[in-house]
Amino acid sequence: MIDPSQLMLTDKVAFVTGGGGGIGKGIALGFARFGADVVLVDKDATAGRETAEEIQDLGRQALFVETDVMDKARLRAAVADAERRFGRLDVLVNNAGGVRRMRFEEMDDRSLQRHLDLNLVSMFTATAAAIPLMRRGKSGGSIINITSAEGLRAGPNLAVYSACKAAMINFTQSMALELGPDGIRVNAIAPDQCATPGSLTPIGRLPGWLPHGHPARLRYVPLGRSGTVDDCAGAAVFLASDLGAYITGVTLPVDGGTIAAGGWKRNSSDDWTLYLTE
Ligand SMILES: NC(=O)c1ccc[n+]([C@@H]2O[C@H](COP(=O)([O-])OP(=O)(O)OC[C@H]3O[C@@H](n4cnc5c(N)ncnc54)[C@H](O)[C@@H]3O)[C@@H](O)[C@H]2O)c1
Numbered sequence: 001m002i003d004p005s006q007l008m009l010t011d012k013v014a015f016v017t018g019g020g021g022g023i024g025k026g027i028a029l030g031f032a033r034f035g036a037d038v039v040l041v042d043k044d045a046t047a048g049r050e051t052a053e054e055i056q057d058l059g060r061q062a063l064f065v066e067t068d069v070m071d072k073a074r075l076r077a078a079v080a081d082a083e084r085r086f087g088r089l090d091v092l093v094n095n096a097g098g099v100r101r102m103r104f105e106e107m108d109d110r111s112l113q114r115h116l117d118l119n120l121v122s123m124f125t126a127t128a129a130a131i132p133l134m135r136r137g138k139s140g141g142s143i144i145n146i147t148s149a150e151g152l153r154a155g156p157n158l159a160v161y162s163a164c165k166a167a168m169i170n171f172t173q174s175m176a177l178e179l180g181p182d183g184i185r186v187n188a189i190a191p192d193q194c195a196t197p198g199s200l201t202p203i204g205r206l207p208g209w210l211p212h213g214h215p216a217r218l219r220y221v222p223l224g225r226s227g228t229v230d231d232c233a234g235a236a237v238f239l240a241s242d243l244g245a246y247i248t249g250v251t252l253p254v255d256g257g258t259i260a261a262g263g264w265k266r267n268s269s270d271d272w273t274l275y276l277t278e
Contacts, residue, residue: 006242010035013086014240015079017069017126018096020047022196023146026229027093027236032060034237036091039082041067041075061086069096069122070114079129089133091240094123094168095146099161101204112160119164127175131184140183142240145172146232149192149255157204165190169251176249185248187239192255193217194227220265222257 014031018024019040025047028038032055040055040062042048048064055062063085065078082089097119100111107115123145134141148165155162168188175186195212210217212226235254238244253259267273 002243006245007237008035009091009237009240012036012090012240013039013082013088014091014093015039015041015082015089015126015130016093016095017041017067017075017122019093020044020051020064022198023191023194023229023232024093024095025051026233027095028062029054029058030230030233030237031091031240032058032062034241035060036240037061037086039063039065039078039085041065041069041078042096043068069126070117072121072125075122075125076129079126079133083133088137089130090137090139090141092126092130092134092141092143093146093236094126094143096122097146097148097164098198099158099203101157103157104159107160115160115164119161120167123168123171131179134184135182140185141179142244143172143175143179143184143186144236144239145169145186145188147172147188147190147251149190149253149259151188152190152251152253152259157207172251173249180248185239185244187244187247187249188251189232189235189239190251190253190255190259191227191232192253192258193221194229194232194254196229219267220258220261221255222261225256227254227256 014036016024016028019028020042028040031038037060038055045066052062052064065081067074067078069075145168147168150162151165151169172186172188232254235252263274264272
């Protein structure tokens with residue numbers, strides 16, 4: 001019989017990349033509220049330290065390691081720091097990521113490499129460093145990759161980001177199979193429309209961009225509101241907890257229903273339509 005205590009992460013140790021702000025911060029604080037100690041890495045030292053203090057204020061231990069996840073050696077060293085401090089690792093959240101919007105043919109090699117390093121290679125590096133540590137604990141583990149709704153649909157003007165996010169979903173499935181026998185579960189969360197500092201202003205080209213909460217922007221969100229970092233944190237706590245014990249290899253959209261909506265939008269009469277005529 002299930003029990004509410006199974007949602008708790010008491011004394012688990014979690015490692016969150018990009019944990020200083022946005023969704024990563026929401027998840028780091030959510031984990032702490034449910035009893036976990038948290039190691040967070042972020043390239044923004046001020047934001048990282050502030051999050052660590054907030055976690056300590058919640059009565060849990062926090063370790064912040066200033067790290068650019070594109071620096072493989074630093075990222076590996078941060079996982080080693082986590083091992084030295086806590087001696088174990090139960091949860092890894094590969095969250096740090098980002099996009100500069102531009103047409104694919106305008107993207108130079110440097111920008112292409114940055115997209116790959118930030119969104120994909122950092123996940124490979126952190127996962128490879130975390131696996132031996134999780135295995136050694138012999139109590140399984142939970143890896144959560146923060147992909148995107150763009151990994152599940154097209155991404156015009158963000159094609160490489162979109163391809164990276166789709167690759168994260170496939171990697172999630174492959175790892176679920178490779179690590180299943182060790183009791184390490186691997187899942188992904190695909191956010192959309194989540195109001196975060198990074199999503200408040202568009203970086204690069206996005207014709208017709210509207211701010212979060214704009215009525216026209218909400219016309220394709222079935223739940224009719226923007227998401228919050230706590231919406232993502234709730235999904236992450238569930239996937240990290242024992243209530244998610246039989247779930248691996250899945251991608252959970254946290255999107256207010258936008259993936260389900262596909263091309264459907266609400267018109268000014270509040271009817272769902274595929275065609276915008278106004
Ligand atoms: N906000 C959304 O609606 C949304 C939608 C789809 C996917 N996502 C994904 O969620 C993740 C988090 O996005 P967000 O909206 O919270 O972003 P954000 O910009 O608000 O926060 C990102 C955090 O990661 C840190 N960071 C960025 N680059 C880093 C690097 N190279 N090394 C270390 N830290 C780094 C930043 O300093 C910041 O603290 C990303 O992977 C993003 O692609 C977000």
